[in-house]
Amino acid sequence: xxxxxxxxxxxxxxxxxxxxxxxxxxxxxxxxxxxxxxxxxxxxxxxxxxxxxxxxxxxxxxxxxxxxxxxxxxxxxxxxxxxxxxxxxxxxxxxxxxxxxxxxxxxxxxxxxxxxxxxxxxxxxxxxxxxxxxxxxxxxxxxxxxxxxxxxxxxxxxxxxxxxxxxxxxxxxxxxxxxxxxxxxxxxxxxxxxxxxxxxxxxxxxxxxxxxxxxxxxxxxxxxxxxxxxxxxxxxxxxxxxxxxxxxxxxxxxxxxxxxxxxxxxxxxxxxxxxxxxxxxxxxxxxxxxxxxxxxxxxxxxxxxxxxxxxxxxxxxxxxxxxxxxxxxxxxxxxxxxxxxxxxxxxxxxxxxxxxxxxxxxxxxxxxxxxxxxxxxxxxxxxxxxxxxxxxxxxxxxxxxxxxxxxxxxxxxxxxxxxxxxxxxxxx
Numbered sequence: 001x002x003x004x005x006x007x008x009x010x011x012x013x014x015x016x017x018x019x020x021x022x023x024x025x026x027x028x029x030x031x032x033x034x035x036x037x038x039x040x041x042x043x044x045x046x047x048x049x050x051x052x053x054x055x056x057x058x059x060x061x062x063x064x065x066x067x068x069x070x071x072x073x074x075x076x077x078x079x080x081x082x083x084x085x086x087x088x089x090x091x092x093x094x095x096x097x098x099x100x101x102x103x104x105x106x107x108x109x110x111x112x113x114x115x116x117x118x119x120x121x122x123x124x125x126x127x128x129x130x131x132x133x134x135x136x137x138x139x140x141x142x143x144x145x146x147x148x149x150x151x152x153x154x155x156x157x158x159x160x161x162x163x164x165x166x167x168x169x170x171x172x173x174x175x176x177x178x179x180x181x182x183x184x185x186x187x188x189x190x191x192x193x194x195x196x197x198x199x200x201x202x203x204x205x206x207x208x209x210x211x212x213x214x215x216x217x218x219x220x221x222x223x224x225x226x227x228x229x230x231x232x233x234x235x236x237x238x239x240x241x242x243x244x245x246x247x248x249x250x251x252x253x254x255x256x257x258x259x260x261x262x263x264x265x266x267x268x269x270x271x272x273x274x275x276x277x278x279x280x281x282x283x284x285x286x287x288x289x290x291x292x293x294x295x296x297x298x299x300x301x302x303x304x305x306x307x308x309x310x311x312x313x314x315x316x317x318x319x320x321x322x323x324x325x326x327x328x329x330x331x332x333x334x335x336x337x338x339x340x341x342x343x344x345x346x347x348x349x350x351x352x353x354x355x356x357x358x359x360x361x362x363x364x365x366x367x368x369x370x371x372x373x374x375x376x377x378x379x380x381x382x383x384x385x386x387x388x389x390x391x392x393x394x395x396x397x398x399x400x401x402x403x404x405x406x407x408x409x410x411x412x413x414x415x416x417x418x419x420x421x422x423x424x425x426x427x428x
Contacts, residue, residue, distance in 0.1 A: 004155040006058035007098055010087075012117040013041025015143025016069030016079040018125035020386070022136065023075070033136060035126040039069030039079035041119025041146045045086050050110040052090035053197075055155050066117070069143055072125040079122055092158040092236060098150035108158065116151055120144030123381060129388070139388035142381045159197060159211035161324055162237035163280075164265070166257050169245040170282040172196065173311035175212040178321060202325045203318070211237065235269065239327055240277045241320075246293050246308070247286035254281075254292050255299055276327055278305045280320055285310040357400050361409050367416045368406055368426070375402070376420040 016038025023031025044066050064087055070079035095104040095114060105114040123141030130137055163171040179198025196212040213234060234240065242261060244254045258279070266273040279300065281293050293308055300306055305323055309316035359372035378396060383389050397403060406417065406426060415426040 004055060004157075006055040006062075006153045007150060008058050008062045008064060008153065009148070009150050010044040010117040011063075011065045011148035012043055012119040012146025013066035013082045013085075014068040014146050015039070015041050015120035015122040016071045016082075017142045017383075018123035018128070018140035019072040019074070020126045020138050020140045021072075021074040033126040033130050034074055034076050035140055036072035036074070036077040036079060037125050037128065038072045038122030038141075038143045039081040040122055041069045041143065042066030042082035043084045043115045043119050044117040045084050046089050046093070046095065046105075046107060046114045046116055047086050048091050048093070048107045048110055048112045049088040050091055052088060054090065055093070055153055057088075058153060064117075066119055066146060068146075069119070069122045072122070072140070076125070076127055081122075082119060084119075089153065090155060092156045094154045094156065096152045096154070098152045104151065117147045117149060120146045129392075134388075137388050139386050139392060140383065142383055144377070145380050156236045157197065157211055157213075158209075158236045160208040160237065160328055161200075161239045161241055162211045162213050162234050163241050163243055164213055164234060164261060165243035166245070166252070166261065168250065169243045169257075170311045171212045171243050174243060174280070174282065174309070174317070175210060177311050177314055177317060179210060200321060200324075202321050204322075204325075206325045206329075208325060208328055210241075234265065234272060237275070238331055239324060240265075240272075240275050241280050241324065242277055243280045243282050244296070245283055246281040246296065247283040247289040248292060249283060249286065254296050258296070258300075276331065278307065278320070278323055278327065281306060281308045282311055284308045284315060285313045359400065359402060359405070361405055363409075364418070367418050367423075368409060368411050370402060370406075370417065370419045372400075372402075372419070375400070379420050379422050 018037050019035040021033070021035040023034045025031060044064050064085060066085040067082040069082045072079045089107060091108050091110065093107045095107065095116060096102060097104060104116060107114055121144045123143045126137050126140050129139050163174065165171055175196060175198050178200045198210050198212070199207055200210045201207045242258065244258055245252070246254050248254055262273070265275075281289075281296065283289055284293070289308075297306060305327075307316055307320040307323060309320050311317070357374065359370055359375065362369045362371065375397070378393065382393050384393075406415075411417070411426045413426060413428045417424055417426050
């Protein structure tokens, strides 16, 4: 089964909690606070593994959670940082945020890494809160929650050369002849439902990766037929070999087939229209092919190489392979990622930058609801069982101006306030 799109949930590990501890050693009077910080939570990291070819593994496992950091320890000992969670993906995987559409990365090289969910920092132990006014604080932070999100993985097959053309024009047969690949071959449309890769040995010491890509039909750029399932894989190829059924075995006009396929490529991406192309006039062993070839040659742009071939008799196949290898040699040596050329201006997501101390207040019937990312994170990292921690939380709220803003909105002693998952009474 070939899977080239997957949506998965990733969550970085939470930071370890800081602890409250004091030195209690003989001959050390008034030892003071000695609670250590918690360790950092692990990141979720995507790693390219060239041994993978599909996203099939993500069909069965869709949730990935990194381990949390270790809690702090007495004697000011720092809790251990958690190890990162490494998730293997095949080369050619692009990653986007499933909710915002933000482009996160393009993974093409073996061993390349991308952090998709960062772990939270460890909470501070009570040693960190010691001041001249409070030399023995009984307060420690909980670990920061790890980042969590849904991400979209999309695989675009990396091959040097891609075979394109209408269904049943002989692409799979051609691949089976020139490489050791064994694609399914049948006399009906969409025999090939997923890309097949084969390594082609030209015979003079050169080789390249050839992809037999699923058959394309008119309207594919809009999602018809296999649509984008096909077109996303063409983006990676350096050279396009356009296979045309020159014998018109399905009573279609070879020239019109050629124009329609090129139009679909152009409508999907303007860059594909400029990709180097070679035309393989296939099925030359069948009646009528020679006459159609002459008509086709008259209409074709002379700058586009044309090679008559037969996947059945292997006529002209060797010449075609030499031409493809020569064209590949003439192209500049660029990274695979550059072939896709993701335009940052097209994929960039703009966000309104807000002041860290900004907040908004709304009403839910009689409840005052405070919206503030900073305070919501503070709540998750505050241990409300500790008196000092509660006082610190109240002090931060007051310094941010939340108390005054609530009074202006009509909050009085006993009013219910909600921030995130926490509800409490307003106290004057």
